[in-house]
Amino acid sequence: MDDRRFVLSLGCRDRTGIVARISTFLFEAGGSITEAAYHADAGAGWFFTRQVVLASSITCSLAELRTRFATVAAEFGPEVDWRLSDSWEPKRVVLLVSKEAHCLHDLLGRITDGELAATVSAVIGNHPDLAPVAAAHGVDFAHIPFPPDPAERGPAFAQVQELVDSHDPHAIVLARFMQVLPPALCEHWAGRALNIHHSFLPSFVGARPYHQAFARGVKLIGATCHYVTAELDAGPIVEQDVIRVSHADDVADMVRKGRDIERLVLSRGVRWHLEDRVLVHGSKTVVFS
Amino acid sequence: MDDRRFVLSLGCRDRTGIVARISTFLFEAGGSITEAAYHADAGAGWFFTRQVVLASSITCSLAELRTRFATVAAEFGPEVDWRLSDSWEPKRVVLLVSKEAHCLHDLLGRITDGELAATVSAVIGNHPDLAPVAAAHGVDFAHIPFPPDPAERGPAFAQVQELVDSHDPHAIVLARFMQVLPPALCEHWAGRALNIHHSFLPSFVGARPYHQAFARGVKLIGATCHYVTAELDAGPIVEQDVIRVSHADDVADMVRKGRDIERLVLSRGVRWHLEDRVLVHGSKTVVFS
């Protein structure tokens, strides 16, 4: 089955003729387009596109295609941001976890089943509890303990950073990691670190969102997958979803129902990120799902 | 068709034996139960129930049933709050509107179609724009202009209050009224005034929530029906729902999509309120929908 694809994703200042320029370029390279998506944000004056071509239809190598396209991209101004990737190239993922297992079970299950095209380079936990889950999937687990006092966690974060960076991952997934990354680390991993927050942001920022939701008496609870930024729970949102609750649901029920939404929302966000479907601009995302 | 029902709704401090006491009482009155719902809130220590009996099965008058039940209710302590209503008794509603027509169209359409068992006593607008919509449904419309300066709106609110109170309505529905009620009026109409806020509360309190949602880049927008209280958009929530949006939706698209959710959420909230399905306790609701 001929399922190898080259994926071009690009964002640049909007102007007339970009679509024509890119599609003519791909046509001249022999490119048979299987997916194409465009978005022009009139307010921001920004243009976004993602185009997928059959790798076998391209008459040159991917390296050569990248070299040629760099010339085209340069025409779109100095702020242009683009990637040209190979769907067969393995995407490396590092997972940061704590004690809650459901997101880890879910992501590892999806990767084992071939649903997510990724290899897990490592699972890092600030507690040792989830080591057996990683072991069951044959994945390395590293336990890096965090001291109770937030002011003393610098060395632990440094260790996490070193281990993560040693794998040069496409995605760092905070799968209920429960630790707030220091601003420098947010900056260092900008656009690659995905978090799952267990509320429908911007409601219930911070700790114990299900308790906050219960106290407020909302009729739906949700989860949000977003890029990590220095401001807590304020990064660009990739995906959100909700589930109905009622007066009959106590906090424990909300936690249980919420887990289903967390799993779905995080796995969608990770898949879209790995498939270059998410383009970030400022504090918002364009998701060609 | 024998569709007349007596509806008992009750909230009181929880203790053992309440269900047995009420169901035995109804049984002794001949009551054939068609719907029954219970909820015990362990945290609040409060008990809630709603029970519906076939009116024709009751061996005494409704007035007599109320008198008899008052004795039973008294056993449940001084904080007990109960109502015993007749599904055939017409429920009076006053609608407060501004310029946006969609919720008014929707509610009047549902009442005309017989979907909401209510009679509209009056529609009051702070602008005259929606008078024709009321007229098309044969409903009285009163235009009470509001001065631009919030500090000078007291007399206008007094006029609204007088007109509303003259109808002694079961529900005062703020169908996109766009005016913040003064605290005294919130208190005066406590438990009877329902508002539709065009966001998924507690996100995006206050003005222009769709603009706030667009700026934040959320992936779902919503609407909330809640009881009006003195704190803005913080009253007990009756119903909420959401709809998916994407980067392709600008503020105008969100406004359009949001209207569908506002209509649904408000009409559900109004129906549940009129059918005595909503029991308020503190800042939260129990909804036996």
Place this chain on the structure above:
Amino acid sequence: MDDRRFVLSLGCRDRTGIVARISTFLFEAGGSITEAAYHADAGAGWFFTRQVVLASSITCSLAELRTRFATVAAEFGPEVDWRLSDSWEPKRVVLLVSKEAHCLHDLLGRITDGELAATVSAVIGNHPDLAPVAAAHGVDFAHIPFPPDPAERGPAFAQVQELVDSHDPHAIVLARFMQVLPPALCEHWAGRALNIHHSFLPSFVGARPYHQAFARGVKLIGATCHYVTAELDAGPIVEQDVIRVSHADDVADMVRKGRDIERLVLSRGVRWHLEDRVLVHGSKTVVFS
């Protein structure tokens, strides 16, 4: 506000270079693209696109643009199917109704509110019941009675056809019309007649779908907007949605809840059709919503 748009929608046999050809054509005509969507159906070997340009950016008239594009389209083979429309050109709609008012209320309300860019040429009912609803919106209503015996309905359908065709409408909307169109009429109005069926097709084809749903004990009910074809309830589906029901909902509850879904699904289908967002190929649709 510069909100005039020219909308190109096109379907043709797929091959390499179509996107480049069309986008280059639009670029050379000065076209500033505000929306663009593509789809290649690998199984069917068919290509679909919808592109929207700012009318003010086009350097020639719409008529001239159409003439020029005809030459381009001809390159895509004899099966090519395309339209180039003006968002400011009024779209004429005829509504066929029976006794149920909710879809009529909803569509007329949306048109009055400016949410649907359409003018209602006529409302035609096989019963007179909904004449007042049309009158309240200042729309012509024609009552064309249908004889009880289906075999004798030919003349009535001929009358309906004549009246509808006299308006040359962009859409004929069966808003709970409850009459099965004869095959010749389906053929005559192919691609323009939209029906709302009150089930989640292909479940519960034909009469009394809510009764069928109740009997089967499903946990969700739905509605389907589809193009009318000779085979009953089997035309290309434009939109579907569902709502949760439970054992506590009897048929009357399902009818009530279902109405909300019918309104939403029909109004979305009509809007997408009028905005040339729906491309039909065989028994399926591509919807660039």
Place this chain on the structure above:
Amino acid sequence: MDDRRFVLSLGCRDRTGIVARISTFLFEAGGSITEAAYHADAGAGWFFTRQVVLASSITCSLAELRTRFATVAAEFGPEVDWRLSDSWEPKRVVLLVSKEAHCLHDLLGRITDGELAATVSAVIGNHPDLAPVAAAHGVDFAHIPFPPDPAERGPAFAQVQELVDSHDPHAIVLARFMQVLPPALCEHWAGRALNIHHSFLPSFVGARPYHQAFARGVKLIGATCHYVTAELDAGPIVEQDVIRVSHADDVADMVRKGRDIERLVLSRGVRWHLEDRVLVHGSKTVVFS
């Protein structure tokens, strides 16, 4: 934490006074009710209830409570069907699987996480593929091969039955088992065997429902958890849910999206069954969720 509960579930022919009789009985036994749900099906003339009491509030043993309640239940006629169970009593589950891993991963993950109060007695596969998944969770796996010819599968089914029955399970879960149980086995396991069908029934009964859905061009796909009966995919429905698809989704996309719904729907159905929340009457269910 005092989380032990006794759960009474009961169905019987409806008549006046049942609620009073049961609640008085529980009150006299000291029962502090934490959850109570009632349903009267007017059409079927049947009454259903589920009541949960704090075990510590009951003044006698569970065995004694059962003996006493048997006398009460007998008053409700010979067709009465009731259970009185202990939330601390372990519920045994046998899982039947084939090659698809996602439902197995999900259920075992939930049980490991303590979300489903069950012990897995065995996993039985007609293929050996999922043995490692069971092993990773420390659960016994039995491979019982099925011959290709359906007519020759009798002995294999006999083996499955013998192994399942040796565990006397509360639930036999067909987690994408892909084999049609013989009528005698359906009968033998009536009310205990739960299947997940990967469509929104009654649409797309039988094989390859996602292919059927793709061919029909539906805009939502779904999954259904139902009790297994002799008629294929026609058993009482416990739970259903759907997810949106579009023209851009091919069959592989539908399979992927559908898996998320299958996981959710099956896990909800299993949980409700194990917690005695599902009461079957004829071809339908009452679910006190």
